[in-house]
Structures are given as structure tokens and as C-alpha cells.
Amino acid sequence: MQKRISFAAAMAALAVLGSASPAAAQTLGEQVDSIFAASTGWFVALIFADLPGTNIPWIVGWLVVGAVVFTVYFGFIQFRAFGHAIALVSGKYANPKDAGEVSHFQALATALSGTVGLGNIAGVAVAVSIGGAGATFWMILAGLLGMASKFTECTLGVKYRNEYADGTVSGGPMYYLEKGFKERGLPFGKLMAFGFAIMCVLGALGGGNMFQANQAASQIQSVTGAPTWLTGLLLAVIVFAVIVGGIKSIARVTEKVVPFMGIGYVAVSLLIIFMNADMIGWAFGQIFAGAFTDTGIIGGMIGALIQGFRRAAFSNEAGIGSAAIAHSAVRTKEPITEGFVSLLEPFIDTVIICTMTALVIIITGQLLMDAQTGQYILNDAGRIVTASGATGGVPITSAAFESAFSWAPAALAIAVVLFAFSTMITWSYYGLKAWTYMLGEGKNRELVFKVTFCVFVFIGAVSSLDAVLDFSDAALFAMAVFNIIGLYFLMPIVKKELESYLARLQSGEIKPYKK
Amino acid sequence: MTNRIVVAYDDSEPSKRALEHAIEAARLTNAAILVAHVLEWSPYSFLTAEELAERHKRRNEEVSRAKQAVVDPAVAELKKRGLEVDTEIRYGKVAETLIAIAEETGASQIIIGRTGHSTIASRVFGSVAGSLAQVSPVPVTIVP
Numbered sequence: 001m002q003k004r005i006s007f008a009a010a011m012a013a014l015a016v017l018g019s020a021s022p023a024a025a026q027t028l029g030e031q032v033d034s035i036f037a038a039s040t041g042w043f044v045a046l047i048f049a050d051l052p053g054t055n056i057p058w059i060v061g062w063l064v065v066g067a068v069v070f071t072v073y074f075g076f077i078q079f080r081a082f083g084h085a086i087a088l089v090s091g092k093y094a095n096p097k098d099a100g101e102v103s104h105f106q107a108l109a110t111a112l113s114g115t116v117g118l119g120n121i122a123g124v125a126v127a128v129s130i131g132g133a134g135a136t137f138w139m140i141l142a143g144l145l146g147m148a149s150k151f152t153e154c155t156l157g158v159k160y161r162n163e164y165a166d167g168t169v170s171g172g173p174m175y176y177l178e179k180g181f182k183e184r185g186l187p188f189g190k191l192m193a194f195g196f197a198i199m200c201v202l203g204a205l206g207g208g209n210m211f212q213a214n215q216a217a218s219q220i221q222s223v224t225g226a227p228t229w230l231t232g233l234l235l236a237v238i239v240f241a242v243i244v245g246g247i248k249s250i251a252r253v254t255e256k257v258v259p260f261m262g263i264g265y266v267a268v269s270l271l272i273i274f275m276n277a278d279m280i281g282w283a284f285g286q287i288f289a290g291a292f293t294d295t296g297i298i299g300g301m302i303g304a305l306i307q308g309f310r311r312a313a314f315s316n317e318a319g320i321g322s323a324a325i326a327h328s329a330v331r332t333k334e335p336i337t338e339g340f341v342s343l344l345e346p347f348i349d350t351v352i353i354c355t356m357t358a359l360v361i362i363i364t365g366q367l368l369m370d371a372q373t374g375q376y377i378l379n380d381a382g383r384i385v386t387a388s389g390a391t392g393g394v395p396i397t398s399a400a401f402e403s404a405f406s407w408a409p410a411a412l413a414i415a416v417v418l419f420a421f422s423t424m425i426t427w428s429y430y431g432l433k434a435w436t437y438m439l440g441e442g443k444n445r446e447l448v449f450k451v452t453f454c455v456f457v458f459i460g461a462v463s464s465l466d467a468v469l470d471f472s473d474a475a476l477f478a479m480a481v482f483n484i485i486g487l488y489f490l491m492p493i494v495k496k497e498l499e500s501y502l503a504r505l506q507s508g509e510i511k512p513y514k515k
Numbered sequence: 516m517t518n519r520i521v522v523a524y525d526d527s528e529p530s531k532r533a534l535e536h537a538i539e540a541a542r543l544t545n546a547a548i549l550v551a552h553v554l555e556w557s558p559y560s561f562l563t564a565e566e567l568a569e570r571h572k573r574r575n576e577e578v579s580r581a582k583q584a585v586v587d588p589a590v591a592e593l594k595k596r597g598l599e600v601d602t603e604i605r606y607g608k609v610a611e612t613l614i615a616i617a618e619e620t621g622a623s624q625i626i627i628g629r630t631g632h633s634t635i636a637s638r639v640f641g642s643v644a645g646s647l648a649q650v651s652p653v654p655v656t657i658v659p
Contacts, residue, residue: 091558096615100577100606102570103558110564167572248563255561329567429564 032459037467040474047474055299059477060306063313066484067145070152073491074498078147078343084505085340092512093337101331104341111326111342113258114208114426115349117419118215119315121265121412122393124357126469128367129383129396131307132297132376133283134290136358138308143350146318147343152487155339155494156180157324158332171328172430173200173321173483174437180490193437196321196482199475200434201449203322206468206475207314208427209453210460212420214468217461219394223413232461235421240454243428244447251425258422261415262353268411269356272404276363283362296375298382310473313480315354316346320476321483325430334510336497361400366390392465428453518546519601519622523613523643525552526585529628533658534589537626538598540656546623547599551616552586554578556606578604610646617653624654 048057071078087093088104127135153173160179161171174193181189217231241247273280291308294300317323323345330338361367368377368385376384383391388399394416401408428450435449436442460468504510522537524530534550541548554577562570586602593600601620605612617625629644644657 094558096607099558099612100554100556100574102562102567105559106562107567109561110567113561114564167575168569169571170568248565251563255563259561326564326567329564329570331571426564 070148117423125396127311133286134304137291142312149319154342157328158335172325202475204431206472213460216420533628
């Protein structure tokens with residue numbers, strides 16, 4: 001009965017928001033947008049405030065410095081352990097007796113389904129349309145550095161997870177901040193954990209939800225003409241059916257289709273790149289030149305750097321702490337092994353998939369340049385003018401693919417919706433874990449979060465990209481504030497685990513089960 | 516070392532026929548029977564975050580259900596008929612896992628029931644009986 005009442009309430013709320021006529025919905029969309037921008041503006045301004053005397057947002061510096069510190073502290077672990085990480089994922093070191101438990105592969109695949117999403121398609125388009133081809137260079141560098149952050153947080157995620165009597169597990173920054181700080185005799189662990197959890201709930205509603213819904217709705221609108229409020233409403237209802245109604249089959253189907261979508265996306269991108277094989281050298285030339293010289297974009301070289309780092313962090317979530325929640329479910333005696341496996345995540349997400357998107361946009365000549373000066377042509381908003389006239393995330397990527405294959409926008413629309421959906425489902429779980437960490441578990445408490453989550457799907461779909469993007473970034477990056485402080489204090493623990501494991505691997509005490 | 520016969524058992528009709536056959540064989544050769552139940556599982560499948568968190572719990576539930584509903588009744592029956600019995604419940608690909616069990620326990624043979632399906636899928640990808648017949652290190656009896 002309780003369930004039925006709340007279902008009706010949620011539907012009524014959605015119906016009011018979705019208000020029947022499309023004409024009214026347009027103005028409603030604008031209203032939602034302005035209310036939303038007005039109420040979150042201060043938060044966005046705080047997170048993206050520039051470092052004094054520069055035009056670099058402090059939060060971008062925060063993430064980069066963190067990634068560099070972890071890279072150096074662990075002796076370039078992302079390169080040293082890369083081969084071993086692949087051996088772990090392939091199951092070479094898996095004890096056959098543990099069959100039926102969560103494998104390294106499964107933990108990685110689930111975490112990836114939360115990270116591979118619109119950040120890879122829309123986010124990259126935003127980065128290169130503001131920062132030019134050079135943004136790609138910084139994005140790849142950020143991806144490589146981010147592997148060390150991911151390694152650190154996921155090792156801790158497994159080490160300090162909670163295992164309950166019934167066999168279920170809960171892990172993530174909330175737990176390592178609380179338990180790890182306590183173990184080291186540091187104060188404020190619980191406070192840090194709560195800070196993280198609050199931001200994680202906001203991040204789940206922003207980057208893990210609104211941004212995804214927004215871009216899925218806008219791509220559907222451009223392909224079929226369906227208004228964004230309709231797509232938003234539909235998405236909200238389907239998400240509701242899965243997370244509140246418990247219709248797991250929908251999530252399971254998506255979970256199975258999405259990996260193949262990802263592979264298909266990379267395959268089509270490679271096809272376009274090789275169809276223009278003579279342009280590959282030029283494209284990389286553009287990427288390097290743009291990274292170190294002023295190509296006429298707003299902010300010059302620094303502008304490209306900021307865009308590259310910002311969008312990479314948004315896409316691979318390294319240092320944000322989110323993936324540690326999914327990775328912590330793996331069954332292993334050695335927490336460090338999941339750290340190794342997790343470092344593949346930014347590599348696959350950013351170094352491979354994001355780079356594909358960027359290369360396709362650059363190679364198909366989407367970014368217009370003044371032939372005389374070699375500088376990009378900017379529009380009034382300070383964005384680079386594109387060949388198709390498209391602006392904002394997915395439309396730019398869609399136009400780039402369309403220039404090679406006319407069917408691409410429709411295929412991309414399907415991919416976008418599925419990516420968006422799987423990211424939303426995974427993030428609804430992350431958000432819920434943070435929510436229940438703060439408030440305790442309980443049907444009604446969980447329901448409040450789940451219904452709120454569905455309402456935000458709708459708000460995200462009807463709001464404008466800029467308002468959504470700023471809030472989504474701000475909320476996600478705010479998670480990194482608490483998480484990275486925690487990682488600095490807890491990294492000696494990870495180092496101890498790493499040294500012990502590597503010594504045992506070298507001595508042959510840890511052996512592969514399969515050749 | 517006791518002479519051991521591995522029987523693949525899942526409470527289905529074909530597996531019951533295989534068990535009957537194994538009982539005869541065990542009596543003739545004075546062997547022990549190992550009732551093996553394999554839960555089909557791939558470490559490369561895709562799960563949601565929620566399923567990951569609950570996996571260990573589900574696995575425990577699946578194993579105890581298999582034990583109570585499938586393996587224990589068969590063991591009781593065999594004991595009643597005076598045979599020596601062992602059991603194994605494992606996750607994995609059926610054929611591979613049966614072979615692993617046979618190798619680890621030093622079993623002399625494997626007995627399985629034929630499902631009788633001749634679907635296109637099993638012709639293309641091979642059936643459990645087919646793969647066992649091809650790669651098993653010990654003699655395999657397929658009971659029709």
C-alpha cells in the first residue's frame with residue numbers, strides 16, 4: 001500500500017512538471033532552467049573560483065596535483081602495473097575455488113558502465129569546441145595521470161569496505177575515510193565521510209543523472225524531433241520502474257548491451273579515422289600544436305589545458321571516489337589487486353574512448369579555422385564555429401559521425417540513450433549508498449532518494465546544457481575535495497600493501513593459477 | 516586409493532538415468548560415487564552494481580539450495596543403497612568443471628546423461644556431452 005501511494009505521488013509530481021501541452025512545456029523548461037541556475041549558481045561559482053592571480057579554476061589544479069602526487073608517490077604505477085592489471089582481469093590469478101564470486105572483470109565492467117557515458121561523447125565535444133584540438137592532448141595526459149588516483153582510491157575501497165553477516169558488502173570513500181582515519185589515529189574521519197557523502201548525493205543527481213538525461217533528450221530531439229520534456233518524462237518513468245519498481249531485467253539488459261555499444265563506438269570511430277588515414281598525421285600535429293601554442297581560443301594554451309583536464313576528470317572520475325563504490329565488491333584477499341585492475345578504467349575511458357571522439361571531430365574537419373592565420377574562428381559565445389553549425393555536446397559529435405556515415409546520428413542516439421541510462425542506474429546506486437550511509441538504511445528513506453533521483457532526470461532533460469553542465473561538474477568535483485584529502489592521508493597504507501604484494505609476486509609466493 | 520566415479524547430477528531425468536547407470540558400474544567395480552553438481556557461471560558476465568554487492572550472499576544461497584534440493588536427496592538415496600558417496604558443488608562451465616573435479620579426485624571415469632536436445636545451438640556450440648567426449652582425460656559414459 002505504502003508503495004502504491006508513493007508511486008502515485010511520484011507520478012503526480014512528474015505529471016505536474018511535465019505539464020500536458022508542449023507549448024507550455026517550452027516555457028516550463030525555461031522556468032525550471034532559471035530557477036535551477038539561480039539556486040545552484042553560488043555553488044558553481046565556489047567550486048570553479050579561479051586561483052588568485054590566474055584564470056585557472058582551483059578545483060582543476062586540485063585534481064591535477066592529486067594525480068601527479070599519486071603518480072610520483074607510487075613510482076608511475078600506471079605503467080609498471082599495466083601488464084599485471086590485464087593478467088588479473090583475464091582471470092589468470094583467480095582461484096578456481098572462488099568461481100561464482102565477483103571477479104575482477106565483473107567489478108571493472110560495472111565500474112566502467114558508470115564512467116563510460118556521455119562524458120565520452122558529449123563532454124569531449126564540449127572540450128574541443130572550447131579548447132580546440134589541443135585540449136585532446138591535456139585530456140589524454142589527465143587520463144594517464146588519473147590512473148594513479150583511481151588505483152589509490154579503489155585499493156582503499158576494497159580494504160575498508162563493510163562486510164555484513166548476510167554476505168553483502170558496502171564500500172567506497174565513506175568507509176575508508178571513516179575507518180582509515182580511525183586506524184591511523186586521525187581526527188575528523190567521520191566528518192570527511194559525511195562531507196563526501198553529501199557531495200556524492202549531489203554528484204549522483206548532477207553528473208550521474210541530469211547531464212546524462214539532458215544530452216540523451218537533446219540527441220533524441222535532433223533525430224526524431226521529440227520534445228525534451230517527453231524524453232525526460234519517459235526516461236524518468238523507466239528509471240523509476242528499475243530503481244523503485246525493482247524491475248531488474250531492464251537494468252540487466254542494458255548492462256549486457258552497453259559494453260557492446262562501447263566496442264561498436266570505438267570500431268566505427270576507428271573506421272572513420274582510417275577512412276581518412278592521410279589526415280591522421282595532421283590531426284596529431286593539431287593536437288600537439290594546440291596544446292602548446294595559442295590557437296585563438298579563449299584563454300589560449302591555458303584554456304585548452306583547463307578544458308582537457310576538466311572534461312577528462314568528468315569522464316573518467318579519477319580522484320572523485322565514485323568508482324571505489326563499485327570496485328569494492330570484488331572478492332579478493334588482496335585489496336591491491338583491485339587497485340591494479342581499476343587503473344585500466346581511466347585508460348579505457350579516456351585514453352581510448354575519449355580520444356576516439358576527439359579524433360573523429362578533428363579529422364572530419366568540424367572545427368573551423370581561418371586558413372590564413374591558422375587560428376580557430378570563434379562565435380559570439382566564444383566557442384569554435386563548427387562545420388555543421390552544431391553547438392553543444394552530442395550534436396557536434398553526431399555531426400562529425402554523420403559527415404562519414406549518414407546513419408550515424410540514429411545509431412548514436414541509441415548509444416547515447418543506453419549509455420545515459422546505464423550511467424544513471426549505476427549512479428543511482430552510488431547516490432543511494434551515500435544517502436544510506438548518512439541516514440541509515442530503511443525502505444522509506446531509500447524511497448525519498450529514489451523518487452528525488454527520478455524527478456532530477458526530468459529536470460535535467462528540460463534544462464539548458466550550460467546550467468546542467470556547470471552544476472554537474474561542480475557537484476562531481478566537490479566529491480574530489482573530500483576524497484583527495486583522504487587519499488593523501490591514507491596513501492602510506494596503500495604503499496605498504498603495494499610493497500608487500502610486489503615482493504610476494506617477485507618471490508613467486510603469488511602465482512598465477514592459469515598459464 | 517578408492518576407485519571413484521564422477522556423476523554429473525542436476526535432478527533432471529537424464530541425470531537420474533546417469534546416476535542409475537553409475538550405481539551399477541560402482542557395484543561391479545566396487546567404486547565410490549562422487550555426485551557433482553555444477554552451477555553454470557562465467558566470470559566475464561556483466562552485473563549491475565547492486566548485484567555485485569549482493570553476489571556473495573546470493574552465491575551462498577545458491578549453493579545451499581543446490582545442496583538441499585538436488586545433492587542431499589541423491590546422497591541419501593545412494594547411502595540407503597549401501598554405496599560410498601562424496602559430493603562436489605561448483606561454479607563454472609559444466610564440461611570444464613567436471614574434468615577439473617575428475618582430475619583433482621583421481622576419478623576413473625565420468626558418467627553423464629544425454630539431454631536428447633539436438634537444437635541448432637548445441638550443434639554449433641557443442642553440447643556438454645560432446646565437449647566432454649572430446650577433451651576428458653578419463654573415460655566418459657554418456658547415458659541415453
